[in-house]
Amino acid sequence: MNILHLTFSARGESSESQRLSRKIVEMLFQRNPKAELLVRRLGDGALPHVDADYAFMQHSNNAGPYGKGSSAMSDQLIAELERADVVVIGTPMHNLSVPSSLKAWIDHVVRARRTFTMATSGKKGMLHDRPMYIAVASGGRFSGTNAHQPDFLTPYLKAVLASIGLNNLLFFSVEGTGARAESVELARRVADQALTSHFNSLELQHASENLD
Numbered sequence: 001m002n003i004l005h006l007t008f009s010a011r012g013e014s015s016e017s018q019r020l021s022r023k024i025v026e027m028l029f030q031r032n033p034k035a036e037l038l039v040r041r042l043g044d045g046a047l048p049h050v051d052a053d054y055a056f057m058q059h060s061n062n063a064g065p066y067g068k069g070s071s072a073m074s075d076q077l078i079a080e081l082e083r084a085d086v087v088v089i090g091t092p093m094h095n096l097s098v099p100s101s102l103k104a105w106i107d108h109v110v111r112a113r114r115t116f117t118m119a120t121s122g123k124k125g126m127l128h129d130r131p132m133y134i135a136v137a138s139g140g141r142f143s144g145t146n147a148h149q150p151d152f153l154t155p156y157l158k159a160v161l162a163s164i165g166l167n168n169l170l171f172f173s174v175e176g177t178g179a180r181a182e183s184v185e186l187a188r189r190v191a192d193q194a195l196t197s198h199f200n201s202l203e204l205q206h207a208s209e210n211l212d
C-alpha cells in the first residue's frame with residue numbers, strides 16, 4: 001500500500017493539522033506495516049503557483065510542447081497522487097477556506113484532459129477513487145452548535161476533489177487552537193478519539209468480512 005502524506009501548515013512541529021495527520025498515518029501503518037510512505041511538506045511556500053506554461057496548457061487542446069514551467073511540477077504531483085492508495089492531508093483553515101499552499105497544489109492536480117474531462121454536465125473525474133483523510137486545524141470552531149464562522153473549506157474540498165474523481169473523503173478536525181491550553185488539549189483528545197473510533201470500526205468491518 002502506498003500512502004501519500006501532504007501537509008500545508010507553515011507552523012512546522014507546532015502544527016495541529018500536522019500532528020493529527022501524522023496520527024492518521026501512524027494508524028494506517030498499524031494496519032499495514034509494510035506500507036510505503038511519501039511525505040510532502042508544502043505549507044511554507046515550497047510549491048510555487050502555476051505559471052504561464054501551465055495556464056496555456058490548461059487552456060489549449062494542443063499537445064504542446066509544454067514542460068518548461070510548472071506543467072512539469074503538475075506531472076509529478078499528479079503521478080504521486082495516482083500512485084497513492086491512500087492520501088492523508090493535514091491542513092489549516094485560512095480565512096474560512098483552504099490555505100493558499102493547498103490551493104496551489106489543487107491547481108497543479110486538477111488539470112484538464114489529465115485528471116478531468118469536460119462534459120456537458122460539467123467536469124468528469126479521470127482518477128480512480130481512493131480514501132482521502134483530511135485533518136483540519138482551525139483557530140476557532142467551524143462545525144457543531146458552537147461554530148461561529150462559515151465553513152468554506154469542507155464543501156470546497158468535497159466539490160473540487162470530486163471533480164477529478166475523488167469522493168471518498170474522511171474529515172477529522174482539531175478546532176479552537178486559538179483557545180486556552182486546556183481547551184486545545186480537550187479538542188486534541190476529541191479528535192484522537194474520533195480517529196480511534198474510525199479505525200476500530202474499520203477493524204470490525206474487516207473481521208466480519210473475513211467471517212463471511
Ligand SMILES: Cc1cc2nc3c(=O)[nH]c(=O)nc-3n(C[C@H](O)[C@H](O)[C@H](O)COP(=O)(O)O)c2cc1C
Nearest residue numbers: 009011015016017092094095096137138139140177
Ligand atoms: C492567514 C491565516 C488565516 C486564518 N484564518 C482562520 C479562519 O478563517 N478561521 C479559523 O478558525 N482560524 C483561522 N486561522 C487560524 C489557524 O487555522 C490556526 O492557527 C490553526 O491551528 C493552524 O493550523 P496548524 O495548527 O496546523 O498550523 C488563520 C491563521 C492564519 C495564519
